[in-house]
Amino acid sequence: MKHLSRFLLASLCILSFGAMQAQNENNPWAVGLGINAVDFYPTGEDAPLGEYFDEFFNTGDHWNVLPGISRLSVARNIGAGFYFEAAGSVNQLTKFGDDRWDDLTYYALDGTFNYSFRGEDGWFDPVLGAGAGYTWVDDNGHATFDGTGGINFWFSDFFALTVQTMYKHAFDDDYNSHWQHAAGIKFAMGGKDTDGDGVYDKDDECPEEPGLAEFNGCPDSDGDGIEDRNDECPMEAGTAEFNGCPDTDGDGISDNKDECPTVAGLAEMNGCPDADGDGIKDSDDECPNEAGPAENNGCPWEDKDNDGVLDKDDECPEVAGTVENNGCPEPTVEVIEELNEYSRTILFDLNKSSIRSESEETLQSIADIMKEYPQTIFHIEGHTDSTGSESYNEKLSRERAASVRQFLIGAGIPESRMTSEGYGESQPIASNNTAKGRQENRRVEISLDKERQMKEPAEGQEQDTTDTDGE
Structure with a gap:
């Protein structure tokens, strides 16, 4: 050898x-x-x-x-x-x-x-x-x-x-x-250590994330002794009791499950307080220091004008109104009738939608009545007799209703409180076979726009109130 x-x-x-x-x-x-x-x-x-x-x-x-x-x-x-x-x-x-x-x-x-x-x-x-x-x-x-x-x-x-x-x-x-x-x-x-944490990939349970040997190569980002993959709050140091999450307010509910993590609260309120004990957490209670029912958002019932609308929902809390009109008063049948007594006297130029000057005082009176009901939406209807073509009558009635609405806007009524439409000859209130009937059919009517206000007519108010105008 x-x-x-x-x-x-x-x-x-x-x-x-x-x-x-x-x-x-x-x-x-x-x-x-x-x-x-x-x-x-x-x-x-x-x-x-x-x-x-x-x-x-x-x-x-x-x-x-x-x-x-x-x-x-x-x-x-x-x-x-x-x-x-x-x-x-x-x-x-x-x-x-x-x-x-x-x-x-x-x-x-x-x-x-x-x-x-x-x-x-x-x-x-x-x-x-x-x-x-x-x-x-x-x-x-x-x-x-x-x-x-x-x-x-x-x-x-x-x-x-x-x-x-x-x-x-x-x-x-x-x-x-x-x-x-x-x-x-x-x-x-030898071996491969992809994440460079000193634990070879074959032994590294988190081979692409640098970690610690005591966690088989997996990280513990917040250093709370609970590895990230088992830590429900990996970026916030916590305790094992709460799976690695903190409990900042000490109410026994971990911050990640606590809707009010900085204020001690109750488990049944998801960690939020209920100062008045009415079963509504303070953050959702509009009256957190006064006990009230949930249907009133935690506030006690109060209705100063006794109109059935709570003050918090009453747009006119000092004046009795209707539930349908958010606590504000609504025009009665008599008021609507008064409006239509005025409206039937409105005159237009022949076959036009322009309003005659002698009707301007009448329209101002209509505007003054409307201003007394600032929460009400009014509907202005234009109607004609059957003379002429149906399409012409529908167009003329629509333009006349729009002219009345435009005048009232100029008189101070917000445009959002009025709608208008023309119905032509489709809704006669008298026979078109006589001159008197045709005159009655040529009219402007004012009613409540119930569809816009999303409510039923007030008690005692008719579904439709109509009247005539003159030409």
Whole structure:
């Protein structure tokens, strides 16, 4: 074994190279230890050797085996199933086919690129590879082309049993090609640490988030001793009692479930207080210091004008009105009748929508009455007799109603409180067969716009009030 020192030196170089690279890159490495056997027989060379694969497993007659550890390898993962393996081996040659030699020292360095068929987390790992090497027999050395195949049996992520065979084709005619078989164990080491937290991805339960070793690589952003994935409030330090959330007001309800996190409250109020004890939390109680029913938003009932509309909803709290008109008074039937007594006297220019000047005083009286009911929306209707075409009558009636509305806007009535429409000859109140009937049908009427106010007529008020105008 006079050349064993050379093998040990070469192996040390291989290990040093692997360790150096592992310190700089987060890539898996594997170190293998085992024995090797060298066989010159089944290589198809000249006699006394056999044909390829002839007596391939004749271990007793053809295999040269050195007892003890005789092969050392280092492998580095490249990615996508590929890895590079460097191996150093030593042997003692006494068999050359059927011939016998004196002890010759054999040692070799080989490098192969291999592909693993293992798949993700598989235990059965077939491997194929190719590369080159250099072999020495005593002091004579030669280069080889190497083809290899083998199987790794992984018992864990770190440990495997391995068997391998390699054909080494000699480039120099003075040297013989041969087979080298190996068996041993392989240890995986190194690893990838994507988030750089010092916990390898294979052990890191949060491999893309920097974390702490005590939490298997997962973070605890707020430092409360509860890892973020189990912390309902990962950015606010809390207690285990509240799954990592704080309870700022100390009412026993964690802030993330407390609708009033800075004011102590009651569990039944989701952490909010109820100062008057009326069952309505203060934030929703319009009278937080006076007990009142929920239907009154926590305020006690109060109706100063006794019109059935609470003061808080009463738009005219000092004057009795109707519920339908939000507590404000509504025009009675008599008032509507008075309006229509005025409206039937409104005169228009012949076949036009322009109002005659002598009707302006009448319209001002209508405006004065409307101002007494600031919450009421009035509807102005235009009507005609059946003289002329239906489309003409509808257009004329609409324009006359609009003229009345426009005059009243100018007299101070908000335009939002009036609507107008023309109905032409469609709603006669008398016969169109007589002059008197046709005159009655030519009219302007004023009523309440109940649809706009979204309510029913006030008690005692007629559904429709109509009157006539003169032309």
